[in-house]
Amino acid sequence: MIKYLDLQKINARHEEELHRAANRVISGGWYLQGSETAAFEEEYARYLSVRHCITCANGLDALTLILRAYIELGEMHAGDEILVPANTYIASILAISENGLTPVLVEPRIDTFQIDPERMEEKITSRTRGVMLVHLYGRCAYNDQICALLRRYDHLQLIEDNAQAHGCTWQHRRTGGLGDVAAHSFYPGKNLGALGDAGAVTTNRVELAEVVRALGNYGSNRKYVFDFIGRNSRIDEIQAALLRVKLNYLDADNRRRQAIASKYIAHICNPKLTVPTVDYLSNNVFHIFPLLCRHRDYLQTYLLERGIQTLIHYPIPPHRQRCYAHWNELSLPITEQIHCQELSLPLHPALTDDEVDYIIAALNDYE
Incomplete structure (x- = not known):
């Protein structure tokens, strides 16, 4: 796994x-x-x-x-x-x-x-x-x-x-x-x-x-x-x-995160997935690597079946939470799209190149 x-x-x-x-x-x-x-x-x-x-x-x-x-x-x-x-x-x-x-x-920008x-x-x-x-x-x-x-x-x-x-x-x-x-x-x-x-x-x-x-x-x-x-x-x-x-290791760890993210952006090629562009690499230390997929939950299950764990950041937007019930009727379409479609890929400094390649291959094979 x-x-x-x-x-x-x-x-x-x-x-x-x-x-x-x-x-x-x-x-x-x-x-x-x-x-x-x-x-x-x-x-x-x-x-x-x-x-x-x-x-x-x-x-x-x-x-x-x-x-x-x-x-x-x-x-x-x-x-x-x-x-x-x-x-x-x-x-x-x-x-x-x-x-x-x-x-x-x-509202946020959908590209950043x-x-x-x-x-x-x-x-x-x-x-x-x-x-x-x-x-x-x-x-x-x-x-x-x-x-x-x-x-x-x-x-x-x-x-x-x-x-x-x-x-x-x-x-x-x-x-x-x-x-x-x-x-x-x-x-x-x-x-x-x-x-x-x-x-x-x-x-x-x-x-x-x-x-x-x-x-x-x-x-x-x-x-x-x-x-x-x-x-x-x-x-x-x-x-x-x-x-x-x-x-003492933060900058080196961030460089490793950036290298992994750069590889994801360069090699994930699947029209069913919206992956950040090369511009997204700038001013970024990739605490999270997000992609968007209309069938996000299905994609998550597909990856888990192949031994790849992912997370969702975040499944329910703040304005839909019970604690902010007075906002529940707000229409925030960009926020809602992100929360419905976002899936976070594994990305951390201990991830190996072979693991990164395996994740990319699985995403490219996703149908």
Whole structure:
């Protein structure tokens, strides 16, 4: 069986280093908010060329803490609107709702799966305070059009959801350092994945960083002094130590992902499948390799019968979920097409060339 994502094989490549890192923490006797966390925050901030990195429990917390910090700073208020891609994973939207803000769904482009700049401006109102730019599937969502739009509406905050795009670049700058602030998830399956849950916020704004850090520490920046009604959201020392190891290999792993994706694009030739074009290779670290098929469920079964595991990202769009019942009657045809037709192929740095060739052959034989 070719697994969609083989975490055991991925992490086995660095097993000795990971064991040493974990043992260093265990023998050191300090398990939270210690030197490993401080070192990872410094190293990840340097990797992104940003001033501040604040680790937290997971990617959803990172998004939630960012928006809460804007509210505490008086820069956003209940009911204010945040533009967000309609086809994103629901976490992006949950963070907006949890803070009493209003998510405004914007359709994506069918060729890039990213938020459509042409549709963004028509959604901006007097209550719009930010754009949550989600680098879906590992492709940078930022582009010249969005850059120009944000210059015209310079009061809007650019919040990056960088959960799927660690190491991705746009004009030699890394995602997670393009906007005013960014959220990161280090869920095990991510390009930079921990061996448990973990997340981070990155920004160049000192005041915003201080408030985010306090909010994730019960609302406190000084022991037993609470300036905000906060929460407990933090990474542990073992996860920080493991992430320090894996950060050293992120760029090489991304290059392997890009090589596999390039091979898929060049050699999958089946008129029943819509495969990304060569242009899709740019500014992309391929957390997910998506293709579209009108009979997606049949294709998934066909591949599984041939020993190829795939996933769907995502079977039900946010506006069709029960928790957002007030959106259920919305018509978002591009989002709905993606959610009905998208199938994700195996793509990770431990995938072998023979496995890639086998997957391509199976897809080309699909009828």
